[in-house]
Amino acid sequence: MKGNELKTRTVLLVLALMVPLIAEPPARPVLGVDRGYINTAASPCRDFYCYANGTFDKVAIPGEYASYGVNQEIDERNFTILKGILESSARTSGSKGTIAQRVGDFYASGLDEALIEKEGLQPLAPLFAAIQAVKTPADLLAGLGRLHALGIPAGFGFGVQVDDKDSSAMIASFSQGGLGLPERDYYLRPGQEAETTRQAYEQHVARIFTLAGEDAEAARAGARTVMLLETKLAQASRTLVDLRDPQANYHKVARKDLAALAPLDWNAYFSAVALPAGEAHVLVGQPEFYKALGGLLGSEPMDAWRLYLRWHVLRAAAPFLGSAFVNENFAFYAKTLSGATELRPRWKRVLAAADRALGEDLGQLFVKTAFSPAAKARALEMVHFHKEAMRARILAADWMVDATKTQALKKLDTMRSKVGYPDRWRDYSGLQVARRPYVLNVQAAATFEFRRRLAKLGRPVDRDEWFMTPQTNNAYYDPSLNEMCFPAGILQPPFFDAKADDASNYGALASTIGHELTHGFDDQGRQYDWQGNLKDWWTAEDARRFEARAHQIVKQYDAFEVLPGLPINGKLTLGENIADIGGLRVSYEAFRLATKGRDPKAVDGFTPDQRFFLAFAQGWRTNQRPEALRMQVTTDVHAPVRWRVLGPVADFPEFRKAFGCEAAPAGQAPTAIW
Numbered sequence: 001m002k003g004n005e006l007k008t009r010t011v012l013l014v015l016a017l018m019v020p021l022i023a024e025p026p027a028r029p030v031l032g033v034d035r036g037y038i039n040t041a042a043s044p045c046r047d048f049y050c051y052a053n054g055t056f057d058k059v060a061i062p063g064e065y066a067s068y069g070v071n072q073e074i075d076e077r078n079f080t081i082l083k084g085i086l087e088s089s090a091r092t093s094g095s096k097g098t099i100a101q102r103v104g105d106f107y108a109s110g111l112d113e114a115l116i117e118k119e120g121l122q123p124l125a126p127l128f129a130a131i132q133a134v135k136t137p138a139d140l141l142a143g144l145g146r147l148h149a150l151g152i153p154a155g156f157g158f159g160v161q162v163d164d165k166d167s168s169a170m171i172a173s174f175s176q177g178g179l180g181l182p183e184r185d186y187y188l189r190p191g192q193e194a195e196t197t198r199q200a201y202e203q204h205v206a207r208i209f210t211l212a213g214e215d216a217e218a219a220r221a222g223a224r225t226v227m228l229l230e231t232k233l234a235q236a237s238r239t240l241v242d243l244r245d246p247q248a249n250y251h252k253v254a255r256k257d258l259a260a261l262a263p264l265d266w267n268a269y270f271s272a273v274a275l276p277a278g279e280a281h282v283l284v285g286q287p288e289f290y291k292a293l294g295g296l297l298g299s300e301p302m303d304a305w306r307l308y309l310r311w312h313v314l315r316a317a318a319p320f321l322g323s324a325f326v327n328e329n330f331a332f333y334a335k336t337l338s339g340a341t342e343l344r345p346r347w348k349r350v351l352a353a354a355d356r357a358l359g360e361d362l363g364q365l366f367v368k369t370a371f372s373p374a375a376k377a378r379a380l381e382m383v384h385f386h387k388e389a390m391r392a393r394i395l396a397a398d399w400m401v402d403a404t405k406t407q408a409l410k411k412l413d414t415m416r417s418k419v420g421y422p423d424r425w426r427d428y429s430g431l432q433v434a435r436r437p438y439v440l441n442v443q444a445a446a447t448f449e450f451r452r453r454l455a456k457l458g459r460p461v462d463r464d465e466w467f468m469t470p471q472t473n474n475a476y477y478d479p480s481l482n483e484m485c486f487p488a489g490i491l492q493p494p495f496f497d498a499k500a501d502d503a504s505n506y507g508a509l510a511s512t513i514g515h516e517l518t519h520g521f522d523d524q525g526r527q528y529d530w531q532g533n534l535k536d537w538w539t540a541e542d543a544r545r546f547e548a549r550a551h552q553i554v555k556q557y558d559a560f561e562v563l564p565g566l567p568i569n570g571k572l573t574l575g576e577n578i579a580d581i582g583g584l585r586v587s588y589e590a591f592r593l594a595t596k597g598r599d600p601k602a603v604d605g606f607t608p609d610q611r612f613f614l615a616f617a618q619g620w621r622t623n624q625r626p627e628a629l630r631m632q633v634t635t636d637v638h639a640p641v642r643w644r645v646l647g648p649v650a651d652f653p654e655f656r657k658a659f660g661c662e663a664a665p666a667g668q669a670p671t672a673i674w
């Protein structure tokens with residue numbers, strides 16, 4: 001639900017690659033819309049993505065990327081800033097317990113390949129010993145709890161969240177999980193391509209077991225066992241489409257009644273994760289998964305479960321171990337699954353881990369150089385105009401009665417916006433980071449984070465917390481908190497430039513500000529009220545009319561074919577598509593409000609409206625490998641980039657007018673809700 005928005009730029013790299021392709025290189029730095037990418041031979045009416053980005057498809061995807069485009073250009077620039085911060089921290093290594101010490105020592109440990117190779121699997125020895133000691137289902141639950149507290153996913157999902165039906169309280173929550181492949185369909189779907197991926201996965205598990213010291217035959221047998229066990233977990237799992245229904249995935253049960261679902265000694269798990277005794281209730285997202293898990297924990301041989309645990313420890317640790325593990329992990333998870341051909345440079349991998357481990361420590365240093373007060377003020381003003389535009393959309397919705405509109409406006413008025421970076425920084429002083437084996441720093445940070453979340457139970461909901469780090473090139477809407485968050489990392493050129501014209505800023509941020517705002521009113525978001533409770537505030541008739549419109553959007557996207565025989569899943573991507581379509585509309589109206597009476601001028605020969613739509617479409621320019629496209633279509637709630645442009649402009653009269661396109665055929669069903 002947090003809208004992981006694929007958004008993101010190394011200007012230098014792209015410009016260098018683009019040089020031979022640009023007939024007339026821009027005479028001044030490009031703000032917002034870049035003429036160089038426009039394919040004037042294409043028709044903006046027939047394929048606007050191709051018109052706006054047509055020359056970009058000649059830009060090669062660097063080997064380390066599965067996809068390369070505007071998001072990666074921004075990422076690369078953010079990475080360069082963060083690298084400078086990490087390197088200078090590692091050089092100076094401040095006194096113990098300071099930000100510079102934590103950040104610097106973490107980075108140094110990640111770069112210390114000699115120590116990583118020398119230690120090998122030694123840092124994991126206590127975990128492997130504990131796994132060998134697992135003899136009963138209760139031991140197994142305790143073992144899973146121990147892994148979860150180290151940030152190692154296995155068996156099922158466990159976390160702490162806002163209670164969907166009581167947004168003033170935090171609650172422990174259990175969900176389906178435990179798979180090594182991206183999701184259930186990878187285990188179950190028929191066809192040669194799926195079968196090949198499954199074989200590659202099993203061979204990968206076997207190679208990892210071999211690297212961990214098994215002989216070839218035992219490794220092969222172990223991998224087979226893991227595959228069979230995970231397939232059983234997959235069979236008990238819901239599809240991604242079924243997971244999108246918040247009511248159907250909400251089951252509050254008494255803590256003691258968990259055993260009624262899965263007859264096991266859950267106290268063994270609770271004590272392993274140190275769940276506070278006062279927590280009388282828990283959420284179980286998918287009860288039937290726990291029924292099946294209860295059966296499997298009792299029926300499958302303990303040998304099989306020990307192998308399974310061992311595999312998941314190795315799988316989670318592989319990126320932080322020696323080069324043999326790193327390369328094997330890359331070969332399957334990046335190369336086979338998403339088509340990348342080269343391992344990312346070590347510094348970037350360590351940077352990503354530091355971002356997860358010490359995100360707000362890094363963020364404090366990042367925003368000093370990358371996000372000015374002027375940028376924050378301009379972004380806040382843009383959010384203001386977006387909310388005003390949404391207000392007008394709600395008031396103008398002829399399919400909603402006043403009672404529903406009143407509730408929708410209340411939700412809009414109380415929706416909070418977080419921009420740039422948190423007002424209060426997270427305190428990592430309880431986390432010990434040292435120059436020691438890298439994987440131990442990674443685990444210490446994961447445990448610190450696990451305990452931090454667990455400590456939220458029984459306390460008031462922290463409304464000032466951020467769920468993305470300030471340097472993240474992404475944004476979210478959180479329905480339980482009824483808030484949007486736009487980190488400094490995404491408010492970067494070309495999405496946003498405090499010096500750029502309104503047309504390009506509003507156009508490029510349609511997929512961010514307009515999009516996140518609309519999430520509050522998509523098919524999931526609309527089920528939460530202004531206080532963030534999963535509670536119906538719609539009249540039955542208005543809900544029916546919303547569903548009928550949503551159904552049009554499902555049909556519109558179902559008809560988009562990404563690769564031969566691989567259409568977009570309209571139901572899986574519905575919430576994102578509603579947010580894309582509504583986002584463009586809301587941002588367009590916000591742009592109109594922001595420039596009212598100012599009469600913006602044409603720039604570079606494009607009218608303000610043309611620049612708005614071009615900036616929007618160029619904000620999605622991306623080249624993707626077929627493997628990555630396939631994985632996205634099967635696992636991602638977002639449609640691939642081309643259709644994130646084509647879908648929203650399909651039913652947009654002002655777009656047609658701006659580019660002199662014929663009017664849409666009469667009788668065509670509208671695909672816009674907002």
Ligand SMILES: [Zn+2]
Nearest residue numbers: 003005576579
């Ligand atoms: Zn989204």
